[in-house]
Amino acid sequence: xxSSSLAEISQRRAAKPHSGMFLRMLLRxxxxxxxxxxxxxxxxxxxxxxxxxxxxxxxxxxxxxxKEFRSYGANVVVVAREDAKLPEGSLDxxxxxxxxxGVAVPFAYAVAQTSSGxxxxxxxxxxxxxxxxxxxxRVSVWPHGPGEVLVGEKAAAVVSPSGGxxxxxxxxxxxxxxxxxxxxxxxxxxxxxxxxLADLEAWTGVVPSSIEIAVSGSPAEVDRMVGTLVxxxxxxxxxxxxxxxxxxxxxxxxxxxxxxxxAALVIVTSALCVxxxxxxxxFDHRRxxxxxxxxxxxxxxxxxxxAAESAALGVIGAMxxxxxxxxxxxxxxxxxxxxxxxxxxxxxxxxxxGSIAVALLAAGLPMSLLRRVQPAVILRGEE
Amino acid sequence: MxxxxxxxxxxxxxxxxxxxxxxxxxxxxxxxxxxAVATDIGDKINRELRGYGANLLVTPQQDTLDVEIxxxxxxxxxxxxxxxxxxxxxIRGTFWHNNIVGxxxxxxxxxxxxxxxxxxxxxxxxxxxxxxTLGKEDFLTGVRITHPWWHVxxxxxxxxxxxxxxxxxxxxxxxxxxGEAIEIAGQPHRVxxxxxxxxxxxxxxxxxxGLAQQILGRKGAVRRLYVSALTKPEDAxxxxxxxxLAENPELFERWYCSPYVQSIAYQLEEAIxxxxxxxxxxxxxxxxxxxxxxxxxxxxxxxxxLVASALAVSAAMATAIFERRRxxxxxxxxxxxxxxxxxxxxxxxxxxxLLGGCLGFLGGAWLARQIGRSIFDAAITVDPVLLPVxxxxxVIVTFAGSAxxxxxxxxxxxxxxxxxxx
Numbered sequence: 001x002x003s004s005s006l007a008e009i010s011q012r013r014a015a016k017p018h019s020g021m022f023l024r025m026l027l028r029x030x031x032x033x034x035x036x037x038x039x040x041x042x043x044x045x046x047x048x049x050x051x052x053x054x055x056x057x058x059x060x061x062x063x064x065x066x067k068e069f070r071s072y073g074a075n076v077v078v079v080a081r082e083d084a085k086l087p088e089g090s091l092d093x094x095x096x097x098x099x100x101x102g103v104a105v106p107f108a109y110a111v112a113q114t115s116s117g118x119x120x121x122x123x124x125x126x127x128x129x130x131x132x133x134x135x136x137x138r139v140s141v142w143p144h145g146p147g148e149v150l151v152g153e154k155a156a157a158v159v160s161p162s163g164g165x166x167x168x169x170x171x172x173x174x175x176x177x178x179x180x181x182x183x184x185x186x187x188x189x190x191x192x193x194x195x196x197l198a199d200l201e202a203w204t205g206v207v208p209s210s211i212e213i214a215v216s217g218s219p220a221e222v223d224r225m226v227g228t229l230v231x232x233x234x235x236x237x238x239x240x241x242x243x244x245x246x247x248x249x250x251x252x253x254x255x256x257x258x259x260x261x262x263a264a265l266v267i268v269t270s271a272l273c274v275x276x277x278x279x280x281x282x283f284d285h286r287r288x289x290x291x292x293x294x295x296x297x298x299x300x301x302x303x304x305x306x307a308a309e310s311a312a313l314g315v316i317g318a319m320x321x322x323x324x325x326x327x328x329x330x331x332x333x334x335x336x337x338x339x340x341x342x343x344x345x346x347x348x349x350x351x352x353x354g355s356i357a358v359a360l361l362a363a364g365l366p367m368s369l370l371r372r373v374q375p376a377v378i379l380r381g382e383e
Numbered sequence: 384m385x386x387x388x389x390x391x392x393x394x395x396x397x398x399x400x401x402x403x404x405x406x407x408x409x410x411x412x413x414x415x416x417x418x419a420v421a422t423d424i425g426d427k428i429n430r431e432l433r434g435y436g437a438n439l440l441v442t443p444q445q446d447t448l449d450v451e452i453x454x455x456x457x458x459x460x461x462x463x464x465x466x467x468x469x470x471x472x473x474i475r476g477t478f479w480h481n482n483i484v485g486x487x488x489x490x491x492x493x494x495x496x497x498x499x500x501x502x503x504x505x506x507x508x509x510x511x512x513x514x515x516t517l518g519k520e521d522f523l524t525g526v527r528i529t530h531p532w533w534h535v536x537x538x539x540x541x542x543x544x545x546x547x548x549x550x551x552x553x554x555x556x557x558x559x560x561x562g563e564a565i566e567i568a569g570q571p572h573r574v575x576x577x578x579x580x581x582x583x584x585x586x587x588x589x590x591x592x593g594l595a596q597q598i599l600g601r602k603g604a605v606r607r608l609y610v611s612a613l614t615k616p617e618d619a620x621x622x623x624x625x626x627x628l629a630e631n632p633e634l635f636e637r638w639y640c641s642p643y644v645q646s647i648a649y650q651l652e653e654a655i656x657x658x659x660x661x662x663x664x665x666x667x668x669x670x671x672x673x674x675x676x677x678x679x680x681x682x683x684x685x686x687x688x689l690v691a692s693a694l695a696v697s698a699a700m701a702t703a704i705f706e707r708r709r710x711x712x713x714x715x716x717x718x719x720x721x722x723x724x725x726x727x728x729x730x731x732x733x734x735x736x737l738l739g740g741c742l743g744f745l746g747g748a749w750l751a752r753q754i755g756r757s758i759f760d761a762a763i764t765v766d767p768v769l770l771p772v773x774x775x776x777x778v779i780v781t782f783a784g785s786a787x788x789x790x791x792x793x794x795x796x797x798x799x800x801x802x803x804x805x
Contacts, residue, residue, distance in 0.1 A: 043698055050687050061680070068676055071669045072435065079453065082552075082586075109452040119450045136664040158448050186440055186661040191449040210453070242532040242581035247435035254431050255677050257758045258424060259684065265413045265750075266688045273695035276406060280702035336679040 043277040044317020044359070045324065047270030048351050052325025054263040055347045057332065061259060064337045065252055066217060071135045074105075074212035075244045076226055079237050086209055086236055093232045094211055101225065102215040105129040106208035108200055112168040112193075114159050121192045122168065124200025124208070133214050137189070141181035143196070148180040150194040156182055159193065168193070170204045219249055271358050278313070278362030282306060289370055290378035299371060307363045314359030318352045325351075385723075389730050400735065406699030407739030408746060410692030411777050415747025417688040418773075419765045420754055421681045427759045428677050429613050429670070433484050437529045437609035438644055438667040441466065441651055441660045453583055455505060465490075465604035468592065470655045472517040474610070477650040482613040482642045485528030488605040490595040496588065497566035498557030506547075506567065506588040508595020513542040526589075529611045530580070537561025537576030542591050546575040550585040568598050610651060610660075614644040616671030625649050696777070697784020704728060704788035712797035721793040728792070732785045733778055740777035744770055 078094060080086040094104045108124040127142055127150070143150055151160065156179065160166040165178050183189060200206060215225045222245065229238045285306070292302050326343045333341030370378075393400055447463040466488070474486060490508040495501055510525035525542070526533060538561065540546035547567065549559050554577045557565070564571045567588065578589055596604055615621075620634075621643035628635045639646055644667045648660035662668075714724055748765040755763030 039701075043694065046694055047691070050691050054684065054687065057680070057684075065673070065676065068669075068673050071672065073665055111450060111452070118448060120448055121450055121452055134665070136668040138664060154446065154448060185665065186663040186667070187665060188449060188451060190661075191451075239581055242579075243436055243530075246532045247432070250434045251428060251431045251673065251677075254758055255428065255680075258420065258681070258754070261754050261758065262417060262420065262681070262684045262688065265416065266684065266691050269409060269413045269688070269695050270691040272406065272409060273691065273698045276402070276695070276702055277698045280698075280705060283706070332680070332683050336676060336683065 040274075040277050040281045040313050041317045041320075043274045044314060044355060045321040047267075047274045047358075048318045048321025048355055049325040049328060050270050050321075051263075051267045051354065052322045052347055052351050053329040053332065054259075054266060055350065056326065056329040056341055056344050058256065058259045058263055059344050059347070060329070060333070060341045061256065062218065062252060064333070064339065064341070065255065066248075067339075068337075069244075069248045069252070070102075070214050070216055072244050072248070073134050073136070074214050075222060075241050075248075076213040076215055076229065077239045077241055078211040078213065078229065078233060079239065080209050081235065081237055084235070085207060086211070087233070088207070090233055090236055091208065091211055094213060094229060097225070097228045097232050098213065098215070101217060101221070102213055103129055103132050104211050104213045105133045106197060107210050107212060108197060108206045108208040109210075110170055110200065110204045110206045112170045112204075115167045115169075118158055120155055120159060120168070122170075122200065122204075123192050123194050124197040124206070125194055126197060127194075130194075133212060134185075136185065138184040139181045143180035146196065146199055147176070147178055148195075149177045149199075150181045150183045151179040152183045152185075152190040152192045152194075154191040155193050173203060175203050219245065267354075271354070274317075274355075274358050275362050278310060278359060279366050282310065282363055282366040286366075286370055286378050290375035293375040294379065303363075303367050303371075306367055307360055310359040310363035311356050314355040315352065318355035321355075322348055322351055385727065385730070388727055389734065392727075392731055393734070400703075403699045403703040404735055404739045406695050407736060407777060407781060408743040410696040410780070411740050411743025411773060412746035412750055414689050414692045414776070415744050415765060415769065415773055416750035416754065417685045418769065419747065419751035419763050421678075421685040423751075423755070423763045424681045425674060425678050426613075427755070427761065427763075428674055430484070430761075431759075432670045432673065433611050433613070434531050435666045435670070436532070437487070437611045438614065438663050438670070439610040439612060439648055439651065439660055440663050441608035441610060441655060441658050442606075444657045444659045446659065455583070455586075463606075464657075465601065465606060466608060466655060466658055468596075468603040468605050470658075471605070471608070472515045473654040474651065475515075475517045475520065475522060477647075477654045478640065479612070479642050479647050479650060482647065484611045484613060485524045486608055486610040487524065487526045487529040488592055489607045489609065490592060490599065490605055491587075492595050492599045494568045494588070494598060496553075498553065498559075504553065504586070504588060506590055506595055506598065507584065508590050508592040510592055511539050511542050529609050532580065533584070534579045535576040536579070537574070540575035540591060543593070544573075544575075544591060545594050546573045546591075547594070548576050548578040548589040549574050550587050550589070551577050551579045552585045553587065608655075608658075610647075612644070612647050613642065614647060614667065614670070615642045616674055617643060617645075617668070621645050693780045693783075696780050700732060700781055700784035701788040704785055704792055708792055708795055711792045711795060712799070715793075715797040724793050725789050728785060728789045729782065732781045736778040736781035737774060740774040741770075743777070744773050747773075 078086070078090065091104065091106050098104055105126055110122050111119055112122045114120055130137065131142065139150060156163075159168070160179050163179060165176050167174050167176050169175075177193070177195065183194065197208065213229075215222045217225075222240065226238055226240055289302055289306070292305070293299075329341045330343070333339060443464040443466055445464045468488065471486070471488060474480065474483060477483070487509050491505050492508070493503055494506045496504045498504075512523055512525040512527045514521055514523055527539065535548060540548060547565065549557075549565060554560075554574075559565060559574055559577070561574055561576050563574050565574050565588075566572075572590075572594075578584060592605070596602055620638055620641070622645070623634075623638060625635070625638065625645070628638055639649070644662040648662055651660040652658055711724055744765075751763045751765055755761055
């Protein structure tokens, strides 16, 4: 064979459409090179799984922690303007504005007198809702029936040291109450007596003067709810409780920042792990590269072939890793937050894109080195 | 000969050694930083949780019943018992004084205020940011530490002055601005700033403790004391009654020497005569849950970081050794035993792991510091005791990563390797 015909053949081959051959080579490479590809895919899977679970967690963490933070109680309070009453129907307005995004509890306050002439604050409220709102109240037994009351620890020492029924009078009207449960909070509630709203209204005629609301959701959602409430209740005062809101914002912000920093570190590390494995894998295939080149394949074809194979590994690894990562995130959610982390498919394009980018980078780096080398040198095993 | 082989391998194969070394440095750095952050995150978040304010309330033992609705006291002031202001610095003498971030005494008194028309208002005396001394130690405490959500337009008053803060609702009603004067109990006082607290204080006047005592006519009187302390989440031991625990000295000591909110309350009662300290459950109970969640989360992420860095290190080692099959073939052809070849590779791996581990440890310490600085405004320091542990782990991981590749390499027939068919 003369050198001119060799060149001719190689030229003809280079000019021919390669699509059929290209796919066949990809397929054969995937089947025959299973062993080598497996370790690269494994690295890819682990990296993608770690990235997926961390991204998923950091997206979901806020809603999970917001829920925990709601156990601090009300973050918005509606009170009557000074020298005025809370307009009737305020609670209904608040509840319709709130929907299922929180809980609202009315409180009415009056000052009653014990039989020994001591003054004590009595408060009417909705026990079922208080239980939901103020989870930190330590209550021995929650009252149910009419006339049953919850007595704060300090108040109990004054009104009923023995735990028996006691009398309270309000503007000359005296009622007898049965202390059902003891209340301990370490706050102002300890020196009060709580009864049901209906009992208090029937006895004193006092109506609720404040509504404590726990709005669930992010600070922006709480802000929006405050705006809605201000519009719905023009005659009342809506106050966000800054102690709760600022504390939450602070802790959440720091936690999220730490999580993101950690996630970035982990993702960079696992991307590098994938990179080094893939580079090793491509280097391992330099013989294929040399043979293809010797057979007259154009450099673009070879580069394309390696890139496509590498990207295919990336996609397979990313898909498997995504599935595992979602599972890991859900499991961490269950173990740590006792609630599953919802799979976020919005994370998928990021993981997929990242994997393909790393895979292409891993293919590109050794290719640029190999391109300069004569195929004969590789084929003779000298490089 | 063996040492020379190892040495030459490092001298001549700089590129490969650098690649594997870089992976080790990076892996160790990430692992070190994550371990440091994870062990410190509890303390850091605990400090952030202090943003919720005091978690302990100290009241006089013979406390009378509060008759207070929405911050308005409905009881004639003057009766009841008080704590003694002179006892407050003793808080710094308790066992857990380092955990006490700050405290603020409160003394509410009813005063006649001239805000356009005469009206009866509550004036609360407190510390803003007062310097107290116990023994040789100076420390600052007051509402600026315990109530971080209080915002002041204007300036905070000095604790030794007679200037006051006026709550924003009251100020709006009276048309007061910072720098103007307000007549309290017949005396004019300068309004240093307008207080926005989003609480009952918005309708009150907040003044230095001395002024409130002077109005009340009782020197050294304090009605309540809010204490903000770093605490350990409650567990079964924390909930035990100290008076029953006292029968078991060993258990009692463990309870006493753990920073539970209950044991700090107990110690506050010991430090301040005739007092009763009670955890504020709204703050104290919830922080344990939040802390546990965040710590748990960081633990998982640290585990993920450790797995990722271990993988990165082993992958780099495996690649580095795989590339040297031909060298193995040559050595075998020259009569080297498998054990010798494995020992050579392991010696190189150990050396690489130790070098890379030390560098990585330094890098990780720097990384942890940066994370602490930029997120928590406080450095996260890495305990040097961690170094041997980290190095040990680095060596183990490097070994594990190399093991499979080395086994492959020594099993490889030298003929194939030498013919370049590997």
